[in-house]
Amino acid sequence: MRNCQVRYFKPEGLSGLELLSCPDVNYLFPPHFHDAYCIWLNSSGGERYRHSGNSSILQPGHFGIIAPGEVHENYACENDRRNLLTFYLAPSQLQSLAAQIRDVDSDDCEFRTDFYRDNEAYAGLIQLHQTLYHSDSKLEKETAFIELLALLISRHTAKTINSAKFGQETERVNKIIELFHEQIEEDFGLSELAQQFDCTPYHLIRFFKKAVGIAPHAYLVQMRLEKAKQLISEGDSLVDAALATGFADQSHLTRHFKNKFGVTPGIYRKQVLG
Structure with missing residues (x-):
């Protein structure tokens, strides 16, 4: 059986964060959810996804955020192009950094499930993924993570909806x-x-x-x-x-x-x- 090229990685010194990389164009992630926020992109091509009964394509240059507990599935659109990069971020990490940025209690801060065209954040996510995988400097990794997450918080968070x-x-x-x-x-x-x-x-x-x-x-x-x-x-x-x-x-x-x-x-x- 062909080995699937799915790789998980926990950056040292950064709790509440896990990375995934998957260049395997043939692997389909079946309907599933995560306890963490799923921040993801395909830097080589389009990624087809299903969520809430709808099917669409995460286009090149876009990234998606899936909230914890929300069911979705995804697979590569093209047979020879995929570089799926994913960050799994614990809600506690989001709230902790949001509180630092806003200097307030940010328990009501969340990412909503959505898909974004944000060139600066898109490029930053790709660079952050590389930095967290390859840098030997704890200071560099922690700085890059906080700066990129702060950018996402400033642009793409919302207040929690009272269920x-x-x-x-x-x-x-x-x-x-x-x-x-x-x-x-x-x-x-x-x-x-x-x-x-x-x-x-x-x-x-x-x-x-x-x-x-x-x-x-x-x-x-x-x-x-x-x-x-x-x-x-x-x-x-x-x-x-x-x-x-x-x-x-x-x-x-x-x-x-x-x-x-x-x-x-x-x-x-x-x-x-x-």
Whole structure:
């Protein structure tokens, strides 16, 4: 089987940040989400994406931001051109730097999912990716990261929307997701969930999928993969990470992990831990 050229990297000294590079034109990232903000671009060509039921192309010279928890998929438009560069940024990092810049409590600061034509930021993201991968200077890496993130914050952040103003179904979706977070290893039953949230199983699937783009079980699997990835990057064994996140065994985790992230858990561990 042909090896996929997906590479993950955690820059030393910068918590809450992970990088991805993928020159593999044949690799399709299936419907998935991240716990972090996903800031991404294809510096060699166009990248087709699907989000919220819509399909479009991230054009050369543009970059995208996907908010945490929002389901999307993407793949290269052309068969011989791809240089996918991605930054996964923890919301806490965004809020911390926003507070420094504005000298206020910035818990309400967020990036919304959108796609941008911003030549300065686009070029800066490409340069930052290279700097974080190749520079030996902690000062250079930290400075480049803060300056570029400050630029994005000044141009492309918005205030958090209070979800309380949305309807009952949105509130139930949020509570289901919260329950998944709290009991991530639990083997939930659809009927029990529906009873707990005062609806039929069919209705639960319908309003959940309408809100987030995938069914509850698929969402829980994605959530478990995000948590397993975090545990592995912190040094947990693959077996422990699998059991802690509700997977039946290591092979079950490996199959899903490879499908989402493009590498096996073992390869990911070697990439980020050395």
